[in-house]
Amino acid sequence: MEPKIQRSFENNREDGIMKEITILSGKGGTGKTTIAGSFAVLAQNAVTADCDVDAPDLHMLLHPTPFKTQDFIGPKLAKIDKNVCVNCGLCQKACQFDAIKDFQIDPIHCEGCGVCEVVCPEKAISLHDRISGQAFLSKTRFGFMSHALLSPGGANSGKLVTLVRNNAQMLAKNNNCDLILIDGSPGIGCPVIASIAGVNLALIITEPTLSGIHDLKRAMQLLSHFNVPSLVCINKYDLNLKNTEKIEKFCSKKNVDIIGKIIFDPIVTKAMVAETPVIEYLPESKVSKSVEQMWQQVILRLE
Amino acid sequence: MIISVASGKGGTGKTTVAVNFALSLTNVLLLDCDVEEPNDHLLLNPIITKTKSVYVKIPSIQEDMCDYCGVCAKFCKNNALFVTNKKILFFPQICTSCGGCKIVCPQHVITEKKRMIGKTKQGLVNGIELVYGELSIGEPMAIPIIRAVKKHISPLEKRVIIVDSPPGTSCPVIDTVHGTDFTILVTEPTPFGLYDLKIAVDVLRKLKIPFGVIINQSDIGDLRVHNFCNKNFIPILLEIPYSRKIAELYSVGKPFVLEMPEWNQKFKDLLKTIEKMVS
Numbered sequence: 279m280e281p282k283i284q285r286s287f288e289n290n291r292e293d294g295i296m297k298e299i300t301i302l303s304g305k306g307g308t309g310k311t312t313i314a315g316s317f318a319v320l321a322q323n324a325v326t327a328d329c330d331v332d333a334p335d336l337h338m339l340l341h342p343t344p345f346k347t348q349d350f351i352g353p354k355l356a357k358i359d360k361n362v363c364v365n366c367g368l369c370q371k372a373c374q375f376d377a378i379k380d381f382q383i384d385p386i387h388c389e390g391c392g393v394c395e396v397v398c399p400e401k402a403i404s405l406h407d408r409i410s411g412q413a414f415l416s417k418t419r420f421g422f423m424s425h426a427l428l429s430p431g432g433a434n435s436g437k438l439v440t441l442v443r444n445n446a447q448m449l450a451k452n453n454n455c456d457l458i459l460i461d462g463s464p465g466i467g468c469p470v471i472a473s474i475a476g477v478n479l480a481l482i483i484t485e486p487t488l489s490g491i492h493d494l495k496r497a498m499q500l501l502s503h504f505n506v507p508s509l510v511c512i513n514k515y516d517l518n519l520k521n522t523e524k525i526e527k528f529c530s531k532k533n534v535d536i537i538g539k540i541i542f543d544p545i546v547t548k549a550m551v552a553e554t555p556v557i558e559y560l561p562e563s564k565v566s567k568s569v570e571q572m573w574q575q576v577i578l579r580l581e
Numbered sequence: 582m583i584i585s586v587a588s589g590k591g592g593t594g595k596t597t598v599a600v601n602f603a604l605s606l607t608n609v610l611l612l613d614c615d616v617e618e619p620n621d622h623l624l625l626n627p628i629i630t631k632t633k634s635v636y637v638k639i640p641s642i643q644e645d646m647c648d649y650c651g652v653c654a655k656f657c658k659n660n661a662l663f664v665t666n667k668k669i670l671f672f673p674q675i676c677t678s679c680g681g682c683k684i685v686c687p688q689h690v691i692t693e694k695k696r697m698i699g700k701t702k703q704g705l706v707n708g709i710e711l712v713y714g715e716l717s718i719g720e721p722m723a724i725p726i727i728r729a730v731k732k733h734i735s736p737l738e739k740r741v742i743i744v745d746s747p748p749g750t751s752c753p754v755i756d757t758v759h760g761t762d763f764t765i766l767v768t769e770p771t772p773f774g775l776y777d778l779k780i781a782v783d784v785l786r787k788l789k790i791p792f793g794v795i796i797n798q799s800d801i802g803d804l805r806v807h808n809f810c811n812k813n814f815i816p817i818l819l820e821i822p823y824s825r826k827i828a829e830l831y832s833v834g835k836p837f838v839l840e841m842p843e844w845n846q847k848f849k850d851l852l853k854t855i856e857k858m859v860s
Contacts, residue, residue: 304618306748307592311773332751333589333780335773354658374679386755386788391658391679428751430783435751436721464591464748465617468721488834489596489620496618496718503719518832544801550771551802 296450297580298443298458298477300329300506304493306464308483309513312546313569314461315339315555318420320573325455326418327446328425329439329473330463331411332432339555342416342423350426350441352410352434354390356383362402369394369403386431410434413441415449422449435463439472457580466500474501479579480508481537486521494525498534508534509579511572514542537579538572540565583734583742584855585761585790589777591748593767594797594821596620597831599745601838605848609709610740612733614757615747616699616714616726623834627704627711635714635729636695637722638678642669646690653682653691674721699726703733710740723753731757741852750780755788763855764792765818770802775809782815791858793818816858819851 301314314336318326328336356377358369363381370378373394377387383394385408395403410432416423424446426438446458462473474480480501484494494510501508510529515522522539529536541564549559557566586599596613600621603611613621640653640662651664659677663670673696683691699716712733714726734742746757758764766781768774778794785792794810799820810817821827827837838844 303591305592305620306588306618307590330749332749332754333591333777335590335776338772338776372680372684374677386759389658389677389679391677391681392656393679393681393684396656396681396685430750430780430787431752431755433752435749465615465723466718467617467716467723467753469751470617471719471721485832487832488623489618489831492620492623493618499718517828521832547771547801550773553772 296447296456296458297479298460299479299481299576299580300460300462300474300477301481301483302462302470302474302497303464303483304466304497305484305490308485308490309540309546310483311335311339311461312550312556313481313483313511314459316557316566316569317459317573317576318418319555319557320570321420321457321459323455324421324457324459325446325450326421326423327442327458327460328423329442329460329469331426331435331438331442331469332428333463334425334427336461337425338553340418340420340423341553342414342418342425344414344416346415348413349409350411350413350438351407352432352437354392354405355385355408356388356390356392356394356403357406358383359402359404362400364400366399368397368399372397389433411438413438413445415445421455422453424449436468436472439469443473466496470500471504474504474506477506479576480506481511481576482508483511483513484525485514486512486518486525488521491521491525491528495528498532509576510534510536511538511540512536513540515539516541537575538568540568582856582859583744583761585744585746585758585764586767587746587754587758587764587781588748588767589750589781590768590774593769593774595745595748595767596624597797597837598765598767598795599743600624600836601844602848602851603709603743604707604836604838605845606741606852607708608740610733610738610742611709611711612730612742612744613711613713614727614730614744616716616723616730617747619713619715621711621745622702622704622713624836625706625709625711627706629702629704631703633701633729634697635699635701635726636697637725638680638693639673639676639696640671640682640691641694642671643690643692644669646688648688650687652685652687656681656685677722698722701726701729723747724756727753727756750777750784755784758785758788758790761790762859764790765795766792767795767797768806769798770796770804770806772805774802775806778806779809782813793855793858795819795821797821798823818854819847
């Protein structure tokens with residue numbers, strides 16, 4: 279479909295100004311990826327970045343074709359040389375992560391801090407690189423995409439998020455793109471902080487449930503802690519109108535604008551099952567119209 | 582018996598399952614390890630009887646004795662320490678409390694001090710003892726709080742223990758399910774649900790924890806999750822069909838077993854199924 283909305287900060291491109299917007303939620307499953315997927319369709323000249331690296335889903339809507347794959351080197355892994363080890367147990371005592379048992383390193387708990395290496399009197403321990411995931415540079419029908427996959431149980435997802443963002447910035451720079459669209463992960467911890475640090479704008483997707491409200495408040499606190507301007511979207515707002523009203527009151531008190539309210543509609547699930555952004559799946563639906571209006575608001579705020 | 586509830590994809594119904602499961606049994610210890618966004622207490626409304634701060638250890642450097650040799654900064658794998666000519670910069674948020682700087686300091690001027698990064702709260706309601714953690718805003722590391730919540734598991738514990746995990750498959754999830762006897766993976770029958778379920782299955786196989794699947798809103802999407810489970814001999818423990826009533830009850834923070842008592846028995850049977858699978 280033809281994108282209808284023209285962005286008017288094209289002159290940014292010449293100035294080399296790149297804007298970044300992160301979609302996040304606090305609570306999982308509120309619709310981050312559904313919205314991000316449709317935004318990717320609407321955006322012109324944007325790079326999409328899936329920063330939910332331990333449960334990435336955006337690729338299932340955008341169907342990227344990777345043209346470059348790189349290994350992600352996470353925290354190092356300690357290794358004990360059995361031939362040198364005298365089983366003194368000093369490393370076990372010093373390890374703060376309970377990663378050494380019976381003179382063996384547990385790769386799941388080892389943080390690669392190197393304490394065991396320095397306390398070992400026999401120099402039997404050394405640190406080695408380990409691959410903790412993969413990052414991809416890809417092309418989609420809607421432009422470039424940066425994404426990744428953390429190895430099962432891999433550590434340091436924050437660092438991988440930063441790699442995905444750096445890759446997206448590089449793609450944007452090399453291809454004269456002026457916007458980066460970031461799909462974040464649930465929560466407020468390490469990977470989320472890495473996905474919002476220094477962005478121009480954040481859009482929080484919430485739902486009118488007690489959990490949704492509770493998690494929205496914490497996400498808003500996080501954004502104001504890092505001085506990121508935020509906007510709110512209430513997804514499935516008709517599920518509980520009283521709670522929607524509560525969110526509206528709370529946001530107006532905090533001076534945060536609600537730029538979209540989306541009805542609960544099973545076509546969202548149908549679009550997901552068809553692995554298509556909802557705005558492509560049924561452009562004339564109420565949901566798609568709301569998403570489009572919301573995108574217009576986002577563009578206005580980014581200017 | 583320690584049963585963890587995890588998911589891969591967020592918002593599939595971990596909290597719904599953990600809370601309704603707990604309410605259907607008697608004498609349960611429920612631990613909410615989703616310390617970034619804890620929600621179990623919103624559905625249970627316990628009277629909080631105990632609040633404890635959670636601390637991590639960080640270095641305390643006696644600067645007047647320090648000769649700025651920079652050995653500590655060179656050691657720190659997370660770059661939490663920077664030493665320049667007569668100046669030390671420390672970034673507490675990225676310190677993992679490994680204690681290495683204290684060990685390597687040639688002048689022995691580094692000791693440890695405490696830094697608060699969150700809280701655990703404890704309360705009782707309907708025969709359930711709930712403990713949950715709350716990571717402070719702006720703090721990146723959830724794991725010390727998860728461990729503080731899990732400290733409430735005593736080796737002599739006779740009660741069933743249900744551990745509600747954060748979403749995803751990275752380190753906070755591993756720490757949560759680690760040491761539990763069984764994991765319930767809650768998913769939804771959509772491509773997103775399936776993709777994230779597959780990652781979660783890989784993680785649990787790696788950790789060698791027995792597991793089964795609960796399909797929530799089991800009739801909303803397609804049959805790919807069902808087919809995946811059947812093909813890979815993963816037991817489907819329970820299916821919860823989509824119901825506007827359940828969604829509305831959740832929105833006001835009401836566990837659905839309280840209004841739909843027919844589900845009580847299903848969760849009781851779930852425990853029996855799990856007990857059989859573990860033994």
